[in-house]
Amino acid sequence: MVSKIQVQNLRTWYGEKQVHHGISFHVEPNEIFGIIGPAQSGKTTLLRAINRTFEFTAGTRQEGVISVDGEDVKRVRDVYELRRKIGMVAPLPVGLPLSIYDNVAFAPRSAGMRNKGELDELVERCLTQAALWDEVKDRLDSLGTKLSGGQQQRLTIARALSHQPEILCLDEFSIAIDPVTTMRIEDVLKVLKKDMTIILVTNLVQQARRLAARTMFLWNGEIIECDKTEVIFGGKPADKRTHDYVNGIFG
Amino acid sequence: MRAKRPGYAVFAEKGIEWIIRLCGISAIIFVFGIFFFVFREGGPILWEKGTDFRLGDFFTSTDWYPTSMENKRYGILLLIIGTFTVTGLSILIAVPFAIGGAIFLSEFCTGKVKEWLKIIIELLAAIPSIVWGFIGITVINPLIQSWFDVPVGLNVLNASIILALMAMPIMVSIGEDALKAVPDNYREAAVALGATRWQMIFRVLLPAGKNGLLAAVLLGVGRAVGETMGVLMATGHSLNNPYVKLDGSFNPMWMFESCRTLTATIASELGETSVGSPHYRVLFLIGIVLLTITFIINLTADLVVKGIRKQK
Ligand SMILES: Nc1ncnc2c1ncn2[C@@H]1O[C@H](COP(=O)(O)OP(=O)(O)OP(=O)(O)O)[C@@H](O)[C@H]1O
Numbered sequence: 001m002v003s004k005i006q007v008q009n010l011r012t013w014y015g016e017k018q019v020h021h022g023i024s025f026h027v028e029p030n031e032i033f034g035i036i037g038p039a040q041s042g043k044t045t046l047l048r049a050i051n052r053t054f055e056f057t058a059g060t061r062q063e064g065v066i067s068v069d070g071e072d073v074k075r076v077r078d079v080y081e082l083r084r085k086i087g088m089v090a091p092l093p094v095g096l097p098l099s100i101y102d103n104v105a106f107a108p109r110s111a112g113m114r115n116k117g118e119l120d121e122l123v124e125r126c127l128t129q130a131a132l133w134d135e136v137k138d139r140l141d142s143l144g145t146k147l148s149g150g151q152q153q154r155l156t157i158a159r160a161l162s163h164q165p166e167i168l169c170l171d172e173f174s175i176a177i178d179p180v181t182t183m184r185i186e187d188v189l190k191v192l193k194k195d196m197t198i199i200l201v202t203n204l205v206q207q208a209r210r211l212a213a214r215t216m217f218l219w220n221g222e223i224i225e226c227d228k229t230e231v232i233f234g235g236k237p238a239d240k241r242t243h244d245y246v247n248g249i250f251g
Numbered sequence: 252m253r254a255k256r257p258g259y260a261v262f263a264e265k266g267i268e269w270i271i272r273l274c275g276i277s278a279i280i281f282v283f284g285i286f287f288f289v290f291r292e293g294g295p296i297l298w299e300k301g302t303d304f305r306l307g308d309f310f311t312s313t314d315w316y317p318t319s320m321e322n323k324r325y326g327i328l329l330l331i332i333g334t335f336t337v338t339g340l341s342i343l344i345a346v347p348f349a350i351g352g353a354i355f356l357s358e359f360c361t362g363k364v365k366e367w368l369k370i371i372i373e374l375l376a377a378i379p380s381i382v383w384g385f386i387g388i389t390v391i392n393p394l395i396q397s398w399f400d401v402p403v404g405l406n407v408l409n410a411s412i413i414l415a416l417m418a419m420p421i422m423v424s425i426g427e428d429a430l431k432a433v434p435d436n437y438r439e440a441a442v443a444l445g446a447t448r449w450q451m452i453f454r455v456l457l458p459a460g461k462n463g464l465l466a467a468v469l470l471g472v473g474r475a476v477g478e479t480m481g482v483l484m485a486t487g488h489s490l491n492n493p494y495v496k497l498d499g500s501f502n503p504m505w506m507f508e509s510c511r512t513l514t515a516t517i518a519s520e521l522g523e524t525s526v527g528s529p530h531y532r533v534l535f536l537i538g539i540v541l542l543t544i545t546f547i548i549n550l551t552a553d554l555v556v557k558g559i560r561k562q563k
Pocket residue numbers: 014017019037038039040041042043044045046057091
């Protein structure tokens with residue numbers, strides 16, 4: 001079986017500052033792949049390199065190969081196609097300055113979907129999956145930026161699902177969401193796993209333990225350990241630092 | 252023991268605070284002072300007896316004969332039409348270029364190119380309006396004559412082009428600020444959703460920056476309304492309603508008609524009046540009209556900009 005995502009010897013720089021020091025790993029289709037690691041370890045940067053928004057920042061540089069479905073992301077014919085293949089949920093919710101409806105319909109519209117009926121249906125489905133539909137169904141026309149922080153976060157999840165991605169990247173999605181709603185979304189993720197590959201970056205190590213099949217521990221731009229979640233969270237991971245981190249003994 | 256600042260430092264701070272406060276207040280005093288002095292010169296015409304001035308005719312009459320011997324008329328309707336026509340057309344010309352320039356500067360330009368472009372745009376802003384007037388007469392005038400096959404090239408179109416060029420720099424730089432103020436997160440979120448650069452610009456950037464862009468346009472309008480020397484030279488400065496033909500029908504070629512503006516009238520006639528005469532006072536009254544127009548425009552721009560801040 002070919003890997004959904006294959007990263008080989010990735011190095012990245014913001015100007016002079018190096019973030020990743022040559023990391024390699026792969027993500028299987030339809031798995032939930034957890035990434036844990038302390039602040040500044042390069043988790044967000046990694047996701048941005050995968051959907052090629054990393055290059056959007058001036059002064060960045062990268063070496064190594066990232067391939068999605070066996071295709072080097074740097075060489076894809078249509079980068080917009082690639083980005084639509086990947087749903088991205090940023091850690092701080094970014095509600096576009098549009099209505100709730102337009103936020104979710106943004107990606108399908110950009111891809112050329114015009115049919116109102118189809119759009120309505122899609123918007124409802126995505127908002128439902130993101131556990132937001134009931135709260136906003138009566139005010140789809142109000143500004144997305146007027147929602148509460150947690151609602152905005154769920155709006156960005158709905159938005160990320162709106163282009164029916166094959167890969168869903170969640171970057172600390174639950175920072176602004178209460179535990180009950182978080183649980184609801186986690187359940188949705190378990191269902192979505194049937195249709196897509198999920199990369200879950202999280203600061204809540206227990207969340208990775210609950211959801212991920214395999215977990216990678218990233219530290220200062222290097223992979224300390226990448227293994228089955230049972231191993232990482234089991235009594236004896238290969239590296240002592242992993243053990244300390246998941247048990248909260250670090251620093 | 253806790254550290255304690257010496258007494259003079261506390262005093263110095265108070266002193267500085269007062270100096271700054273004075274600077275702020277002085278700006279207010281200047282604005283009111285200008286209104287006051289202009290009104291002191293122009294106002295008395297409103298109540299002085301024995302003049303031919305009628306307030307009712309002032310805004311509605313097309314007769315402007317301030318130097319006639321026995322039949323003086325002070326109607327500024329033609330001048331108002333001239334000012335609004337030239338300003339309006341110039342903004343129509345300038346806005347697409349200015350917004351395009353702002354988008355180019357903030358989204359497509361980096362490093363050296365951007366720096367140089369900004370310097371050049373600032374240079375453009377620094378060209379004195381009389382030089383623009385020369386350009387209107389010597390460059391644009393013959394161009395209009397040959398392209399559109401009209402007898403005179405000093406007309407509404409000529410002045411509008413010059414005004415557009417003059418108003419553009421401020422519109423571009425304020426517009427660029429407005430676009431730069433749109434958080435990068437928005438751009439990245441839109442791009443991550445598979446939007447192309449243009450989709451991002453039209454569906455996210457422009458809606459998000461629309462208030463700032465509007466403020467930029469309004470400031471450009473303010474600049475255009477108040478402009479004098481350039482339009483005096485480029486409009487042809489004849490007392491004429493560009494929209495009406497001699498037989499009284501609508502003139503579709505209004506762009507190629509000559510006209511006269513409020514500002515140019517003051518500049519060209521004030522030197523020939525005697526201080527305190529009705530003509531002199533009416534010219535100052537026109538000054539008040541101009542002040543009011545620019546005041547309203549600036550106020551609108553301010554309110555619009557405030558709207559931006561509130562949204563964030
Ligand atoms: N836009 C940027 N410009 C310059 N440096 C950046 C930029 N974004 C991130 N960095 C740097 O890259 C390094 C990795 O950042 P990254 O955001 O990938 O970490 P992270 O693992 O996601 O951390 P966190 O858990 O805090 O989100 C950090 O040292 C950070 O300072």
